[in-house]
Amino acid sequence: MKFRLSPLAHALLVAAGWAIVLGIALGRPEPFVAAVPLVTALMIGSVRCDRVEFAVSVETDREVAVEGDDLTLNIAVQASGVTGPVQIVTALPSLLQQKSLPALIMPVAGAALSWRHLVRCDACGVFDVGRVGIRAWDLSGMWVGEQDVTRPARVTVLPRPTPVENPPRPRYVGSRLGAHASTAVGDGLSFAEIGRYAPGDRPRAINWPVSLRRQSLHANRFHPDRQADVVLLIDTLAVVGERPNSSLDHMLRAAAGLAMACLARHDRVGVLEYGGIARSVRLGTGQHQAERVLAALACATPVRTEWVLDLRQLPERILPRRALVVALTPLVDDRVVSGLCSLAERGQDVVVLALDTDALSVPMLHRRERHPLVRRLWRLERDERLRTLRRWGGRAVGWQPDRPLEAALAALNVSRFGRGPGPWGG
Amino acid sequence: MGRLNATLPGALLAVAVALLPLTIHANLGVAAAAAATGTICLLGLLIPSLPLALTGAILAEIVCAIVSAAAPNGESFLASFGIGTVVLAFLVLTHSRTRGWGAPVTPDVLWADLHHMARVLLVATPGAAVVILFAHPLAAPATPLRPVLAVAGGLLAFGAVVQGVIAQARRSR
Numbered sequence: 001m002k003f004r005l006s007p008l009a010h011a012l013l014v015a016a017g018w019a020i021v022l023g024i025a026l027g028r029p030e031p032f033v034a035a036v037p038l039v040t041a042l043m044i045g046s047v048r049c050d051r052v053e054f055a056v057s058v059e060t061d062r063e064v065a066v067e068g069d070d071l072t073l074n075i076a077v078q079a080s081g082v083t084g085p086v087q088i089v090t091a092l093p094s095l096l097q098q099k100s101l102p103a104l105i106m107p108v109a110g111a112a113l114s115w116r117h118l119v120r121c122d123a124c125g126v127f128d129v130g131r132v133g134i135r136a137w138d139l140s141g142m143w144v145g146e147q148d149v150t151r152p153a154r155v156t157v158l159p160r161p162t163p164v165e166n167p168p169r170p171r172y173v174g175s176r177l178g179a180h181a182s183t184a185v186g187d188g189l190s191f192a193e194i195g196r197y198a199p200g201d202r203p204r205a206i207n208w209p210v211s212l213r214r215q216s217l218h219a220n221r222f223h224p225d226r227q228a229d230v231v232l233l234i235d236t237l238a239v240v241g242e243r244p245n246s247s248l249d250h251m252l253r254a255a256a257g258l259a260m261a262c263l264a265r266h267d268r269v270g271v272l273e274y275g276g277i278a279r280s281v282r283l284g285t286g287q288h289q290a291e292r293v294l295a296a297l298a299c300a301t302p303v304r305t306e307w308v309l310d311l312r313q314l315p316e317r318i319l320p321r322r323a324l325v326v327a328l329t330p331l332v333d334d335r336v337v338s339g340l341c342s343l344a345e346r347g348q349d350v351v352v353l354a355l356d357t358d359a360l361s362v363p364m365l366h367r368r369e370r371h372p373l374v375r376r377l378w379r380l381e382r383d384e385r386l387r388t389l390r391r392w393g394g395r396a397v398g399w400q401p402d403r404p405l406e407a408a409l410a411a412l413n414v415s416r417f418g419r420g421p422g423p424w425g426g
Numbered sequence: 427m428g429r430l431n432a433t434l435p436g437a438l439l440a441v442a443v444a445l446l447p448l449t450i451h452a453n454l455g456v457a458a459a460a461a462a463t464g465t466i467c468l469l470g471l472l473i474p475s476l477p478l479a480l481t482g483a484i485l486a487e488i489v490c491a492i493v494s495a496a497a498p499n500g501e502s503f504l505a506s507f508g509i510g511t512v513v514l515a516f517l518v519l520t521h522s523r524t525r526g527w528g529a530p531v532t533p534d535v536l537w538a539d540l541h542h543m544a545r546v547l548l549v550a551t552p553g554a555a556v557v558i559l560f561a562h563p564l565a566a567p568a569t570p571l572r573p574v575l576a577v578a579g580g581l582l583a584f585g586a587v588v589q590g591v592i593a594q595a596r597r598s599r
Contacts, residue, residue, distance in 0.1 A: 033507050044542075
């Protein structure tokens with residue numbers, strides 16, 4: 001670290017210079033006397049500091065956090081020589097907010113000093129937090145030096161899941177045991193029908209009152225409970241609003257909530273990022289899958305691109321034919337609409353949660369674009385896209401970011417076995 | 427962990443910077459100038475802005491020098507030395523505030539600053555005595571040279587303040 005004159009030295013130099021000039025200009029000795037302490041301070045501090053190097057290590061108290069959590073950065077500094085006060089400044093990404101002010105500490109030559117910085121995670125993502133700035137003064141405060149240090153330290157901030165109790169019901173269910181009543185008849189909890197007792201029926205399933213009335217054995221039949229495959233499709237082609245209150249943030253929180261709710265009812269859940277970077281998480285279930293899904297959501301990044309993924313070409317392991325596709329989108333880009341329509345056309349069960357970005361876009365708009373007429377036109381365009389999706393067989397519903405996601409999900413109004421579309425709402 | 431709150435001592439020093447010229451000669455004009463100086467110094471401390479504090483300090487020096495020149499009761503070395511000392515301490519405190527932005531300061535830092543100030547005053551006091559002995563020959567250049575020196579000093583101060591403002595704007599950006 002090289003030292004240069006500090007602003008204090010400049011200020012003292014100017015003040016002393018003024019006093020001397022005043023003394024000469026007025027022909028009086030008093031200003032010279034006033035200049036003495038200033039000149040003395042400058043003379044004492046004029047000895048340039050030796051070159052000092054700082055060894056820095058940066059650690060976080062954990063590698064994974066959730067939106068809104070507080071992180072602690074532990075920064076240890078070791079100076080190679082004698083210096084005055086040292087200030088440790090962290091160069092954090094804009095979505096991580098430093099809660100504690102950069103401290104002034106006095107290092108001892110050769111001894112390590114550690115300092116804790118409290119950081120609040122405002123939005124999800126993967127962030128490098130290892131960049132640290134060190135500013136050191138000499139003992140007189142006349143010399144100051146700065147050094148930038150970068151150490152490998154990375155934090156993954158997961159989206160905070162929006163509470164979801166009733167995720168969309170799938171039209172099709174799989175073959176494994178789960179929480180959805182299948183349309184088939186077999187072992188389960190949901191009552192289906194009463195039929196004649198047949199070999200293979202359980203004796204405890206015999207409906208004795210009906211059997212007595214009909215004078216022949218009748219048994220209750222049930223719908224077997226099966227799991228469903230749910231693919232969460234995140235539209236990262238366009239982002240409206242500024243983070244951490246952008247459309248992407250709202251969608252990621254909602255996707256996290258939906259994933260947790262679906263995994264809680266033992267569905268297999270996967271993630272597909274529909275944007276410039278086509279990232280995906282294969283279908284799976286359990287606690288590890290929840291961690292994988294949240295980590296994938298944290299990595300979601302909007303990338304402007306002309307290229308888009310052809311959803312119909314995706315392999316079965318990523319997007320099975322009978323999977324429920326829950327698309328979260330601001331419905332700004334027509335390519336998303338055509339992609340989802342192509343899925344619905346081939347018979348895929350598609351649910352579209354279209355985020356209303358009107359309120360989110362206002363801070364980003366110029367004065368003319370805020371005109372009610374312009375925004376009304378955009379709303380009409382958006383409504384037209386929703387209608388197109390419904391026309392092609394998708395279950396599309398509008399979703400206000402300031403209202404609970406449950407309200408939008410309730411509007412989907414799926415029938416119990418997912419046979420009829422019902423009024424789509426929105 | 428200790429905390430250095432420089433606001434109160436800084437405000438006291440700003441008041442001292444403003445009031446010291448009044449000890450040389452008190453009248454309405456000097457009081458008005460003292461009030462202006464004190465206001466600028468306080469603003470410089472509270473914002474905190476070293477260039478503004480420096481402006482206040484220079485204004486105090488000018489007021490002190492003019493009052494000394496116009497004072498009927500002879501030379502006032504003690505008040506002038508006091509102005510120099512108080513201006514030094516005030517600028518150091520404002521600098522502390524600008525670099526810390528209210529951040530916590532360990533007691534070691536506080537002790538280092540106090541130690542440095544004490545060392546400066548220890549050396550400055552005999553230095554001032556020496557200067558008093560040789561001050562008259564120092565302040566005796568030809569009269570026509572004085573306006574030139576005054577203009578040069580004014581330009582120097584203006585340039586320094588502008589440079590300080592630019593540096594602060596760069597840092598804040």
